[in-house]
Amino acid sequence: MSLTPPITLNNLSFAWPSGERALANLDGTFPSGRTGLIGANGSGKSTLLKLIAGQLHPTSGTAETSAPLSYLPQTLALEQDTTVAQLLGVHRVLAALEAIESGSVDPADLDAVGASWDAEARVRAELAPLGFDGLDLGRKVATLSGGEAMLLAVLGLRIADSPITLLDEPTNNLDRPARELLYDLVRAWKGTLVVVSHDIELLELMEHTVELYGGKLSVFGGPYSAYREQLETEQQAAEQAARTAQASLKVEKRQRVEAETKLARAKRKGRATQLSGGMPKILANHLRQKSEANAGKMRSNLDGKVDSAQARLDDADQRVRQAEHINIELPDPRLPSGKQVAALGPADHQFIIQGPERVGLVGPNGSGKTTLLKQMLAGEAPGPGLGGQLFLDRVGYLPQRLDGLDGELSAMQNVASVAPAATANDVRKMLARLLLRGDSADRPLAVLSGGERFRVYLATLLLAEPAAQLLILDEPTNNLDMDSVRQLSEALGTYKGALLVVSHDQHFLAQLDLDYLLEVGPRGTLAKTYPNPV
Numbered sequence: 001m002s003l004t005p006p007i008t009l010n011n012l013s014f015a016w017p018s019g020e021r022a023l024a025n026l027d028g029t030f031p032s033g034r035t036g037l038i039g040a041n042g043s044g045k046s047t048l049l050k051l052i053a054g055q056l057h058p059t060s061g062t063a064e065t066s067a068p069l070s071y072l073p074q075t076l077a078l079e080q081d082t083t084v085a086q087l088l089g090v091h092r093v094l095a096a097l098e099a100i101e102s103g104s105v106d107p108a109d110l111d112a113v114g115a116s117w118d119a120e121a122r123v124r125a126e127l128a129p130l131g132f133d134g135l136d137l138g139r140k141v142a143t144l145s146g147g148e149a150m151l152l153a154v155l156g157l158r159i160a161d162s163p164i165t166l167l168d169e170p171t172n173n174l175d176r177p178a179r180e181l182l183y184d185l186v187r188a189w190k191g192t193l194v195v196v197s198h199d200i201e202l203l204e205l206m207e208h209t210v211e212l213y214g215g216k217l218s219v220f221g222g223p224y225s226a227y228r229e230q231l232e233t234e235q236q237a238a239e240q241a242a243r244t245a246q247a248s249l250k251v252e253k254r255q256r257v258e259a260e261t262k263l264a265r266a267k268r269k270g271r272a273t274q275l276s277g278g279m280p281k282i283l284a285n286h287l288r289q290k291s292e293a294n295a296g297k298m299r300s301n302l303d304g305k306v307d308s309a310q311a312r313l314d315d316a317d318q319r320v321r322q323a324e325h326i327n328i329e330l331p332d333p334r335l336p337s338g339k340q341v342a343a344l345g346p347a348d349h350q351f352i353i354q355g356p357e358r359v360g361l362v363g364p365n366g367s368g369k370t371t372l373l374k375q376m377l378a379g380e381a382p383g384p385g386l387g388g389q390l391f392l393d394r395v396g397y398l399p400q401r402l403d404g405l406d407g408e409l410s411a412m413q414n415v416a417s418v419a420p421a422a423t424a425n426d427v428r429k430m431l432a433r434l435l436l437r438g439d440s441a442d443r444p445l446a447v448l449s450g451g452e453r454f455r456v457y458l459a460t461l462l463l464a465e466p467a468a469q470l471l472i473l474d475e476p477t478n479n480l481d482m483d484s485v486r487q488l489s490e491a492l493g494t495y496k497g498a499l500l501v502v503s504h505d506q507h508f509l510a511q512l513d514l515d516y517l518l519e520v521g522p523r524g525t526l527a528k529t530y531p532n533p534v
Helices: 045-053 091-101 107-113 119-130 146-160 176-187 224-275 281-319 369-378 411-418 424-433 438-442 450-462 482-493 506-511
Strands: 007-015 021-030 034-038 060-065 069-072 164-168 192-196 208-213 216-221 340-344 351-354 358-362 388-390 395-398 470-474 498-502 516-520 526-529
Touching (some): 007 045, 021 045, 021 208, 021 216, 034 045, 034 224, 045 192, 069 146, 091 107, 119 146, 146 176, 208 224, 216 224, 224 281, 340 369, 340 498, 369 388, 369 395, 369 498, 424 438, 482 506
Parallel strands (some): 034 192, 034 208, 069 164, 164 192, 358 516, 395 470, 470 498
Antiparallel strands (some): 007 021, 007 060, 340 351, 340 388, 516 526
16 A cells, blocks of 8 residues: 655646746655755745745645645744744743743633643753753844754754654754754654755755756655766766767758759759750650659658757757856955955954955854844944954945845845946846846845845845945855855955855855954954865
8 A cells, every 4th residue: 555645746836926937837746754855046946845835825736745744934034033932833832831820720821731831841951952051932033143043943843743844944054063963853853854955964864855957856766965976877878868869960961961962963964864855855854753753752751860860959958957157247346455444353352354355254153253244334333342343335245144135126126226327237137147037036035035035135236336345245155056156156256355254164165265264262252263264
């Protein structure tokens, strides 16, 4: 007897209000156990998870689940008023317990508690191994680092113990120790787990890999490395088939030309014979008609062979993947080499960024890196502790939470707001170079994927007038696929201004050719170290 798959997609389609299709006629199933859902930025992974979770409603078709599910969205960090208790999913039980302790006999409170009279103690026991001893359960997400919020949210879903769980980019903002803690949670996960991620180490913990590519789902047995191995084998075969088909097409076209040459010669010879009077006219006409009929059959046969060879080439070419490339050109801000750009550290022991220096700011989750950036940008004077100061006005800032733009406005409108002199065509060209084309550029920012939103923010930096002399990027590789991370590092490599990057992605930092690292240590200390950072 076959078991019902935990998730089944039947002719699933979804279109945005503009009419643009995000997914069309998608069929497939997700297996039980741990599955990594992969695909390029903008391929529809987050949209698919929202459809499965019921956050979006299909235009047609269905996304069916065999059991209740829990869902962790990619945009968790934007929900600033959420409390720790809400992240952990225990806020209703704790509120009911507090009410009962205050004398409430409301049946609704008793129902909310159920058998969970020791809920707080059990939650505290779960928090301790993750380094959250004594954490205030009423604390707001806005006061947590992005990594702390994400780790707590994943723990909350583990506590909920739903038969099916969907996680969208759960390792965003996590430092190395926090990622290891999350990996441990995943290894011990019960039930069906579907994870959207670009984190290869996390994808290696999966039992299955499902790829969303070209509007179709493909299921591969094994983790990401097994998928890559199978895909590379398939691509090598497809490329060889394309080369063979191309060579075959050339042969058929050459034979077609050669046949036409022979037919033309035969026709000229027959005409010369007829004109010389060496053949009766009735016989000459009969031979001409027969020759033309044979020539027509030959042409039809040769044309068929050419068409068949072209079809084989087209089919082979469709199986060969062509990766799109982000094509961005960062403006030259003309920053003098002796110009002081920023100062970081305590007031009595600051590190100065000077001229077009490239600096990485690193440290564990919760150490204050993002807070430091916000203090600098707000112009707060440095105090005795960790602080910073800017000496420039032309600063471009890419926030970790991607919350500085208007989510109701389109990509076009958001970018146009920082570049009033740019024409609509200029803005569209910039977004197209960032692989945001057509209707995608006109959709509200809030409904774009994380990788697409990042590109809109990047476009606001690139078209800002005048060009920024310092770029401050806070966890820029969040939500980016592997190709996009590589392409971003290549683009930043040509930037002639100063660069300050906060990132837990050591491979990305290594690609940036940094001048030095500033590492946040215990009690807000700051130490200067030098690459190679990996």
